[in-house]
Amino acid sequence: MATRRSGLQRGTRRPVIGVMGPAKAGVRELEDARLLGELIARQGWILLTGGRASGVMEAASQGAKAVSGSLTVGILPDEKTKVSRYVDLAILTDLGNARNNVNVMSSDVIVACGLGGAGTVSEVALALKAKKHVILLDAEKTGAGLFRNLAPQLVSTAASPEEAVQMIKDLL
Amino acid sequence: MATRRSGLQRGTRRPVIGVMGPAKAGVRELEDARLLGELIARQGWILLTGGRASGVMEAASQGAKAVSGSLTVGILPDEKTKVSRYVDLAILTDLGNARNNVNVMSSDVIVACGLGGAGTVSEVALALKAKKHVILLDAEKTGAGLFRNLAPQLVSTAASPEEAVQMIKDLL
Amino acid sequence: MATRRSGLQRGTRRPVIGVMGPAKAGVRELEDARLLGELIARQGWILLTGGRASGVMEAASQGAKAVSGSLTVGILPDEKTKVSRYVDLAILTDLGNARNNVNVMSSDVIVACGLGGAGTVSEVALALKAKKHVILLDAEKTGAGLFRNLAPQLVSTAASPEEAVQMIKDLL
Amino acid sequence: MATRRSGLQRGTRRPVIGVMGPAKAGVRELEDARLLGELIARQGWILLTGGRASGVMEAASQGAKAVSGSLTVGILPDEKTKVSRYVDLAILTDLGNARNNVNVMSSDVIVACGLGGAGTVSEVALALKAKKHVILLDAEKTGAGLFRNLAPQLVSTAASPEEAVQMIKDLL
Numbered sequence A, B, C, D: 001m002a003t004r005r006s007g008l009q010r011g012t013r014r015p016v017i018g019v020m021g022p023a024k025a026g027v028r029e030l031e032d033a034r035l036l037g038e039l040i041a042r043q044g045w046i047l048l049t050g051g052r053a054s055g056v057m058e059a060a061s062q063g064a065k066a067v068s069g070s071l072t073v074g075i076l077p078d079e080k081t082k083v084s085r086y087v088d089l090a091i092l093t094d095l096g097n098a099r100n101n102v103n104v105m106s107s108d109v110i111v112a113c114g115l116g117g118a119g120t121v122s123e124v125a126l127a128l129k130a131k132k133h134v135i136l137l138d139a140e141k142t143g144a145g146l147f148r149n150l151a152p153q154l155v156s157t158a159a160s161p162e163e164a165v166q167m168i169k170d171l172l
Helices: A002-006 A027-042 A055-065 A096-105 A118-129 A141-150 A161-171 B002-006 B027-042 B055-065 B096-105 B118-129 B141-150 B161-171 C002-006 C027-042 C055-065 C096-105 C118-129 C141-150 C161-171 D002-006 D027-042 D055-065 D096-105 D118-129 D141-150 D161-171
Strands: A016-020 A046-049 A072-076 A089-092 A109-113 A134-137 A155-158 B016-020 B046-049 B072-076 B089-092 B109-113 B134-137 B155-158 C016-020 C046-049 C072-076 C089-092 C109-113 C134-137 C155-158 D016-020 D046-049 D072-076 D089-092 D109-113 D134-137 D155-158
Touching: A016 A027, A016 A055, A016 A096, A016 A118, A027 A046, A027 A055, A027 A109, A027 A161, A046 A055, A055 A072, A072 A096, A072 B089, A089 B072, A089 B096, A096 A118, A096 B089, A096 D096, A096 D118, A109 A118, A109 A161, A118 A134, A118 A141, A118 D096, A118 D118, A118 D141, A134 A141, A134 A161, A141 A155, A141 D118, A141 D141, A155 A161, B016 B027, B016 B055, B016 B096, B016 B118, B027 B046, B027 B055, B027 B109, B027 B161, B046 B055, B055 B072, B072 B096, B096 B118, B096 C096, B096 C118, B109 B118, B109 B161, B118 B134, B118 B141, B118 C096, B118 C118, B118 C141, B134 B141, B134 B161, B141 B155, B141 C118, B141 C141, B155 B161, C016 C027, C016 C055, C016 C096, C016 C118, C027 C046, C027 C055, C027 C109, C027 C161, C046 C055, C055 C072, C072 C096, C072 D089, C089 D072, C089 D096, C096 C118, C096 D089, C109 C118, C109 C161, C118 C134, C118 C141, C134 C141, C134 C161, C141 C155, C155 C161, D016 D027, D016 D055, D016 D096, D016 D118, D027 D046, D027 D055, D027 D109, D027 D161, D046 D055, D055 D072, D072 D096, D096 D118, D109 D118, D109 D161, D118 D134, D118 D141, D134 D141, D134 D161, D141 D155, D155 D161
Parallel strands: A016 A046, A016 A109, A046 A072, A072 A089, A109 A134, A134 A155, B016 B046, B016 B109, B046 B072, B072 B089, B109 B134, B134 B155, C016 C046, C016 C109, C046 C072, C072 C089, C109 C134, C134 C155, D016 D046, D016 D109, D046 D072, D072 D089, D109 D134, D134 D155
Antiparallel strands: none
């Protein structure tokens, strides 16, 4: 049952997969985020990101929008932030970085695609605090080590977007 | 242009119409909320509510889900609150009543269907504070008078769900 | 017991009295806010406001700081807002208007000094939603009527700052 | 100038030093937190913590309250959380873990006393995101390495509470 595993009461709603990652991302992270978004959408899952028009957020949303019938949600910090054009629904929280907690609370499973930004690190930490499963993709060693120490049973490391999606399937 | 009128940068995204109203609602409010939800969905607009399984929130979402292709979003205060089964996407904010500000910030136009609850009154006030247009439906005189005094140019009163939808069209 | 009446677990901490009111206030409201702040401080209570350098927030804080040993707290929406120089401790929430809910949650009793602003109206509504006692001072009829209808047992009307302070004493 | 260095407009207000750390802390962390709280209070600075009645939060507040004239502020997640009896002023945010962002936004400088909890890790990350200086005390290597990589110019490591206080002095 999704409800028990993810800690989220979900009823008949489609799963929501949160993809977090830096606004300033490298080529590898961007390619992985794009493919991850596409694979998530192919499963019929809803993609949730921080919604900005840059980095992993934009790449994941773009990947998802290549799939017909996909739904992409962006949780934005405020009205001034540029929203990615690949976001179908923008939630404008006006919470600044506290919106990072909304991102993780609203996701059934979280994938962090790169740990090179403080925002992403805060999201993984907040996810673990909320007892959510986090899958690390393209994580450098130090960050991965820190989070595995903090919550060994909630953190997995995926070697590819395909493996991340398989892990999500097992969790839902 | 929607952008200028509603104060929300919207790009090519579908309009988001927020329907607010009491969890404990009367028959008239519930019927109006249901019809309003349906009419909003028929326009192709996204319906946003507080997401709970009661009152105006549930009735509006139920109305929208009677329309094929509709999308209903619920902005929930926390994980414990029961989510309406007519909500497609639940944003679990963990913000308590501060989530009321997310409701109004994320909506292009707000319709308050009944002013009989403190939560709804807070949402109308927060909407006006954020310079959003609010349409009052089924509002008793005192509340309507207060809000018209506060922000005459942002508050309209509709006599029916049909009229509310016409007003939204004019605003978008 | 303060705990039972105010709904706030308070232990041995000094009571916190929230004074809410418009940034653009009239002469009467400003004078009442100043006196109210002073009387609150004379009781040894902590004064909490929205913290801005204008209107009722500034006047109440100024009144309190005329009393030796007083403590004034301001709950600010963001880093850019000018903080009143009469605020001893500024809590910078970065929550925008959602900070209004922090104001009322953190106060044992709330006094609204004037209801002429949408922000203040939202604070009274959020206070009632949280089952907090609200004392209305300098409230015009419409607003007072609306809130008394919403929550008759939580709303009182004071004719003067002195009467408001007497009501707070009875509530604590 | 404090204003330029800390990024916080502070006027004549006393500096606010945030001490973050796990609710479940080891003996070393608790002793350091207690001494840190005391040293902060001796400087006349305001101590800000997460306010709970456990771990580093309680130890730091207890240390500060051993000093006459000290002021301790606790930023609590909700009304149900037990507040430390060493907290003078409790801000009840009702924001869940999103209150962690309020903690760091409201502090001029942040000291993390132990990195063994996901909440503390989120606070350090949110502090760096907000361009705040963070001093790490009792940090294990992995966490310290991660944060130094993320923001080399904002992260310092102190070997003792005394050194942390000296670093704060240099920053203010």
